[in-house]
Amino acid sequence: MCGIVGYLGPLNPKDVIMQGLKKLEYRGYDSAGLAILQDGNTKLVKATGKLQALEDRIKNETWTGHVGIGHTRWATHGVPSERNAHPHKVHGITLVHNGIIENYHEIKEGLLARGAQIASDTDSELVAHLVAEEFERVKDLKTAVERVLPKLVGAFSIVVLCEQSPNELIAFKDGPPLVVGLGKNENFVASDVQALIKYTQEFIYLNDREIVKLLADKVQLFSSHGVPIERKSVTLNWSPELTEKQGFAHFMLKEIHEQPRTVATAVQTHLCGDRVVLNRVGFLDKNYFEHRDSIDVEKDWENTQRILQGIERVFIIACGTSFYAGNIAKYFIEKIAQLPVEIDIASEFRYRDPVVPKNSLVMTISQSGETADTLAAIRLAKERGATTLSLCNVKNSSIDRFADGHLYMNAGPEIGVASTKAFTATIAMLNVFALGLGQIRKTLSPDEEKNFVMSLRSVPSKMEVVLSYDKYFLAAANSLKDFRGFLFMGRGTNFPIAMEGALKLKELAYLHAEGYAAGEMKHGPIALIDERMAVVMVAPRDSYFEKTVSNIEEVKARGGYIISLGSGDDHALKRISKMYLPIPSSDWLTNPILFVIPLQLMAYHLSSVLGYDVDQPRNLAKSVTVE
Numbered sequence: 001m002c003g004i005v006g007y008l009g010p011l012n013p014k015d016v017i018m019q020g021l022k023k024l025e026y027r028g029y030d031s032a033g034l035a036i037l038q039d040g041n042t043k044l045v046k047a048t049g050k051l052q053a054l055e056d057r058i059k060n061e062t063w064t065g066h067v068g069i070g071h072t073r074w075a076t077h078g079v080p081s082e083r084n085a086h087p088h089k090v091h092g093i094t095l096v097h098n099g100i101i102e103n104y105h106e107i108k109e110g111l112l113a114r115g116a117q118i119a120s121d122t123d124s125e126l127v128a129h130l131v132a133e134e135f136e137r138v139k140d141l142k143t144a145v146e147r148v149l150p151k152l153v154g155a156f157s158i159v160v161l162c163e164q165s166p167n168e169l170i171a172f173k174d175g176p177p178l179v180v181g182l183g184k185n186e187n188f189v190a191s192d193v194q195a196l197i198k199y200t201q202e203f204i205y206l207n208d209r210e211i212v213k214l215l216a217d218k219v220q221l222f223s224s225h226g227v228p229i230e231r232k233s234v235t236l237n238w239s240p241e242l243t244e245k246q247g248f249a250h251f252m253l254k255e256i257h258e259q260p261r262t263v264a265t266a267v268q269t270h271l272c273g274d275r276v277v278l279n280r281v282g283f284l285d286k287n288y289f290e291h292r293d294s295i296d297v298e299k300d301w302e303n304t305q306r307i308l309q310g311i312e313r314v315f316i317i318a319c320g321t322s323f324y325a326g327n328i329a330k331y332f333i334e335k336i337a338q339l340p341v342e343i344d345i346a347s348e349f350r351y352r353d354p355v356v357p358k359n360s361l362v363m364t365i366s367q368s369g370e371t372a373d374t375l376a377a378i379r380l381a382k383e384r385g386a387t388t389l390s391l392c393n394v395k396n397s398s399i400d401r402f403a404d405g406h407l408y409m410n411a412g413p414e415i416g417v418a419s420t421k422a423f424t425a426t427i428a429m430l431n432v433f434a435l436g437l438g439q440i441r442k443t444l445s446p447d448e449e450k451n452f453v454m455s456l457r458s459v460p461s462k463m464e465v466v467l468s469y470d471k472y473f474l475a476a477a478n479s480l481k482d483f484r485g486f487l488f489m490g491r492g493t494n495f496p497i498a499m500e501g502a503l504k505l506k507e508l509a510y511l512h513a514e515g516y517a518a519g520e521m522k523h524g525p526i527a528l529i530d531e532r533m534a535v536v537m538v539a540p541r542d543s544y545f546e547k548t549v550s551n552i553e554e555v556k557a558r559g560g561y562i563i564s565l566g567s568g569d570d571h572a573l574k575r576i577s578k579m580y581l582p583i584p585s586s587d588w589l590t591n592p593i594l595f596v597i598p599l600q601l602m603a604y605h606l607s608s609v610l611g612y613d614v615d616q617p618r619n620l621a622k623s624v625t626v627e
């Protein structure tokens with residue numbers, strides 16, 4: 001949460017920082033600010049609300065200068081207000097911070113006892129005081145930061161600007177991501193490469209407890225003890241257009257429409273003729289990040305087979321939408337590869353003292369690769385002896401770099417705070433993973449594998465068809481706008497889809513919705529049903545169909561408003577539902593990819609109809625880097 005940008009170089013820092021912050025607004029949007037050094041003086045401006053408020057405030061400023069920092073905030077300590085917005089300035093030291101300082105009270109008491117004047121309610125300002133105190137003593141910004149680092153407990157990434165040392169920026173981190181962008185006579189630092197790809201494609205990713213000193217013509221990396229570190233930069237080939245709306249009203253809508261392509265991209269490296277190949281996983285390969293793009297595919301595939309043959313249990317750990325995708329994988333893996341699967345919410349797993357038997361594979365799923373609880377969970381799993389595998393969208397993210405093996409969603413930047421294309425790419429990758437496991441464990445016949453591969457290859461064109469039915473989903477959303485209670489239900493792999501549909505409605509339209517296994521209906525939720533309750537039933541023609549139809553009859557008998565989603569022109573569902581939404585027929589493995597799209601679009605339309613901010617729903621942030 002929170003986005004940070006820093007710049008040193010010949011361009012106008014105000015422009016570079018504001019451009020960068022726009023790309024990072026998905027990380028937090030309750031206030032923003034920037035600080036620029038001009039002739040040895042810090043120009044500091046902050047505003048509450050979205051970045052636009054800051055932009056309006058500085059539009060007539062004609063600052064010069066060559067160095068500055070900026071921040072977009074998601075509040076942790078202290079309400080969203082100008083006072084609490086970043087940057088925080090103490091004497092000549094100004095800084096921006098992403099994360100949480102857990103020993104905040106202790107630091108504050110110490111500072112107050114030493115006579116410090118504290119101006120905000122934030123933990124971040126306290127760090128500025130500590131750096132200012134140390135700078136006063138040592139007169140060197142990097143040394144001052146080195147002396148402050150051991151005093152901080154928590155998860156943080158911080159960039160510091162100093163009036164007395166105007167040609168440098170010092171950044172350091174322990175937890176939330178920070179990446180350095182390398183330019184010619186200019187250098188950058190930011191929470192995410194998206195902020196910088198307009199300016200550079202060459203990056204250095206910082207590891208925890210590292211300090212970086214940025215000058216316009218040089219970048220130096222150090223350990224927390226000041227020992228120099230050599231690290232090769234990584235070149236990305238991203239086009240800046242990937243982070244634009246490209247004519248769509250919202251990023252979320254663009255991302256929903258990208259899904260046929262992103263699902264095809266996600267699976268294509270792992271399909272070879274009629275077979276699935278779990279290649280390029282890089283299990284236990286120490287140099288993986290250096291030769292990922294030129295990896296010896298044959299050798300890697302052999303290594304992956306050897307490791308997966310020895311696995312006796314799979315754990316899947318994630319948060320939010322990624323957790324619901326993981327729930328679907330339990331059905332895939334248990335049926336296809338006949339391995340027991342446990343699925344956990346990361347924040348529960350990490351604090352539960354879980355039993356991780358030997359020969360366990362712990363797979364984490366995370367779009368951002370930075371979710372604090374998921375990162376802590378994978379650390380714990382490794383400590384307990386598991387082989388770890390990450391499925392991330394953001395390559396080189398903290399979770400990706402920590403894991404023993406690496407799979408990717410390859411969905412491209414996801415900017416809408418509500419996850420859509422990462423979810424469908426994840427399901428597609430989990431299809432691939434379950435098929436690969438089944439093949440390796442010989443629980444899947446070549447004929448079955450061939451049929452599933454054909455189905456995976458055909459799913460993008462079926463997704464196009466679903467998207468072309470959007471007018472029906474809009475009509476469904478309009479019919480729902482006056483309901484205040486929603487139940488989403490399904491059985492089997494459609495149960496997690498129902499949970500995901502309910503989550504989308506909650507986060508986008510602020511409506512109370514619950515996702516339930518339809519078989520649980522009579523164990524409580526049926527009491528909620530009357531004519532004010534809308535029920536969305538996910539009911540493809542699969543092995544659960546007849547039972548789901550019975551549940552719909554039970555809802556109907558109690559006056560509930562039923563929208564059902566089924567396979568093709570399903571007369572049985574049409575007859576018993578108020579509204580029926582047809583989805584192209586597919587098999588149980590790929591149905592979830594198709595059936596979630598109408599739920600995404602219905603939530604999108606409801607949010608728009610109700611006048612909410614689709615891309616930046618209240619109280620949320622795209623990557624949850626604090627627990």
Ligand code: M6R
Binds near residue numbers: 420624
């Ligand atoms: O980046 P991650 O996949 O680890 O994020 C997990 C959740 O925070 C995320 O899926 C969240 O639930 C989204 N807002 C869902 O739309």
